[in-house]
Amino acid sequence: MITMMTYFVYxxxxxxxxxxxxxxxxxNFIVMMLSIEIAIVAATLLATVIFTAGGQAGIMQLLFxxxxxxxxxxxxxxxxxxxxxxYELSMDVAKLSRLKDK
Amino acid sequence: xxxxxxxxxxxxxxxxxxxxxxxxxxxMLYAVLALTMxxxxxxxxxxxxxxxxxxxxxxFIMVGGVSTFLFVGVASAELMQFRFTKLAxxxxxxxxxxxxxxxxxxxxxxxxxxxxxxxxxxxxxxxSLGQYYALYYVMMLLLFTVSxxxxxxxxxxGDGR
Numbered sequence: 001m002i003t004m005m006t007y008f009v010y011x012x013x014x015x016x017x018x019x020x021x022x023x024x025x026x027x028n029f030i031v032m033m034l035s036i037e038i039a040i041v042a043a044t045l046l047a048t049v050i051f052t053a054g055g056q057a058g059i060m061q062l063l064f065x066x067x068x069x070x071x072x073x074x075x076x077x078x079x080x081x082x083x084x085x086x087y088e089l090s091m092d093v094a095k096l097s098r099l100k101d102k
Numbered sequence: 103x104x105x106x107x108x109x110x111x112x113x114x115x116x117x118x119x120x121x122x123x124x125x126x127x128x129x130m131l132y133a134v135l136a137l138t139m140x141x142x143x144x145x146x147x148x149x150x151x152x153x154x155x156x157x158x159x160x161x162f163i164m165v166g167g168v169s170t171f172l173f174v175g176v177a178s179a180e181l182m183q184f185r186f187t188k189l190a191x192x193x194x195x196x197x198x199x200x201x202x203x204x205x206x207x208x209x210x211x212x213x214x215x216x217x218x219x220x221x222x223x224x225x226x227x228x229x230s231l232g233q234y235y236a237l238y239y240v241m242m243l244l245l246f247t248v249s250x251x252x253x254x255x256x257x258x259x260g261d262g263r
Contacts, residue, residue, distance in 0.1 A: 018118070025125075041140060048151060082259060
């Protein structure tokens with residue numbers, strides 16, 4: 001019997017797959033970072049679903065750690081974006097991989 | 103029971119649609135708006151899971167913090183080209199839909215099942231917080247270091263002109 005939690009897990013997997021596919025398929029640096037945000041959101045939802053089904057409350061530390069990582073990632077994204085836009089560099093990660101050419 | 107299931111399917115569909123829109127929207131401001139919509143509907147999914155505290159935390163941290171960072175730091179460079187379009191009206195419509203869905207859940211107290219308990223109540227959280235003081239200080243140090251480092255890096259960029 002398919003319960004409500006099963007649909008929740010499906011939604012979490014779909015969100016996580018969308019995030020990872022965005023990281024893998026996109027060449028835009030900003031879109032990749034936003035995709036990581038989507039994957040983090042999916043991870044928090046999945047952790048909550050599983051631990052709610054189990055009836056435990058010990059994942060608040062994990063959730064706070066995930067939220068912290070998401071916020072820190074956005075701050076680094078801002079710095080990278082300002083750097084790239086200031087020196088008029090391309091957002092294409094394929095071009096960014098050449099480190100020595102400025 | 104059926105009401106919650108309908109809410110779950112609407113919220114999950116709109117969350118998936120928002121996350122797809124992040125990749126396909128050309129303007130960065132619209133992509134950040136779609137990501138904010140994803141956060142909002144994810145908090146609605148937390149409400150369906152009978153975890154209102156997590157929904158509030160999600161809205162506070164992700165919508166209030168992360169989306170504001172993104173708007174101010176990244177998308178504000180694009181704000182000069184921003185005009186009110188049909189897409190912005192669609193996003194406004196989503197907020198209205200979210201409010202219309204979330205209000206009866208608070209007022210009527212709909213439950214998924216009779217055995218559902220709120221595992222993130224105040225006492226449980228207080229009991230679980232007490233064991234991990236150091237972890238929260240490490241998180242605080244991480245955020246503080248990253249924010250100070252971001253300010254220093256931005257200032258060095260400004261000096262290099």
